[in-house]
Amino acid sequence: MAIREVLKMGDPRLLEKARPVERFDTPGLHALIADLQDTMKALDGAGIAAPQVGVGLRVAIFGVERNPRYPDAEPVPFTVLVNPALAPLDNELEEGWEGCLSVPGMRGLVPRYRRLRYQGYNQFGKAIDRTVGGFHARVVQHECDHLDGVLYPMRIRDLRNFGFNEVLFPGQDLIDD
Numbered sequence: 546m547a548i549r550e551v552l553k554m555g556d557p558r559l560l561e562k563a564r565p566v567e568r569f570d571t572p573g574l575h576a577l578i579a580d581l582q583d584t585m586k587a588l589d590g591a592g593i594a595a596p597q598v599g600v601g602l603r604v605a606i607f608g609v610e611r612n613p614r615y616p617d618a619e620p621v622p623f624t625v626l627v628n629p630a631l632a633p634l635d636n637e638l639e640e641g642w643e644g645c646l647s648v649p650g651m652r653g654l655v656p657r658y659r660r661l662r663y664q665g666y667n668q669f670g671k672a673i674d675r676t677v678g679g680f681h682a683r684v685v686q687h688e689c690d691h692l693d694g695v696l697y698p699m700r701i702r703d704l705r706n707f708g709f710n711e712v713l714f715p716g717q718d719l720i721d722d
Contacts, residue, residue, distance in 0.1 A: 546579035548587045549598040551646045559647055560694040563596050563603045565628045569670030574604070578625055578668050581606045590646050591621070592684050594691035597647050603628045605688035609680070618680040626673060629665035629689050633658040634676065641683055643697045644710070652713055654706035655697050657683045 552559050566574065577600060585593040585606060592607030608623030638656040645651075660678040663685050667673060677685065687697060701707050710717070 546576055546583055549580050549584045551584065551588065551593070551597050552599055554645075554648045554696055554698070556647075558599055558601070559596060559691070559696060561596065561601055562694050563594075563601045563692045565603050566666075569627070569666060569668060574627075574668050577602070577604060578606065585646075588646055592688040593646060594688050596691050596694070603692045605629065605692060607684045607688050609684070621681045621684055624673070625667045626663070626685070626688070627666045627668060629663055629685075629692070631686065631689055632662045632664075634660040634662060639683075640702075641680075643683070643687055645687070645697055647691075647696060648698060650710055651698075651708065652710055653698055653701040653708075654703070655683075655687075655700045656702060657686045657700075661685070663689075 568574070577595060580598065581593050581595065581604070584590075584598060591609045592605060594605040595602045605626050606624065607621060607626070609618060609621045637659045639659045640654050640656050642652050643655045659682060660676070661682050662674070662676045664672070664674045690697065690700075698707060
């Protein structure tokens with residue numbers, strides 16, 4: 546469909562809470578998802594949420610195959626997640642480096658729940674209910690934060706662990722999530 550412009554940190558629209566999708570399997574929802582896919586693919590992202598392209602709906606997509614830029618990450622199946630609900634399975638947090646298409650060229654060490662259950666729907670209204678851990682859990686939390694107006698730098702505990710990719714990781718070819 547189309548590659549959309551991704552809003553950058555500082556745009557107030559990224560801080561708004563997105564509205565639930567009320568109707569599934571519509572031409573408009575399918576077009577939005579196709580645009581999100583095209584945009585994510587063009588920018589080599591691991592995920593993207595509708596608010597990042599200026600659409601205030603609770604829609605996120607994500608997915609990662611084996612990728613040399615994520616050498617320690619397990620594959621995450623491509624998922625369209627609409628109106629998600631997340632529930633941590635315990636209080637165990639794990640810090641990990643994150644990037645974001647809305648915060649290009651930077652990384653930060655972000656605490657996230659190690660394991661969680663997420664529920665929601667795909668674009669056709671079919672229920673999704675998964676229990677995940679590791680990188681998959683991190684990606685879901687990152688994308689769902691966008692739906693609540695939260696960018697990953699807001700979660701960083703120590704700003705000494707936030708900076709530009711080429712300074713933090715010299716010689717590494719990193720992509721933004």
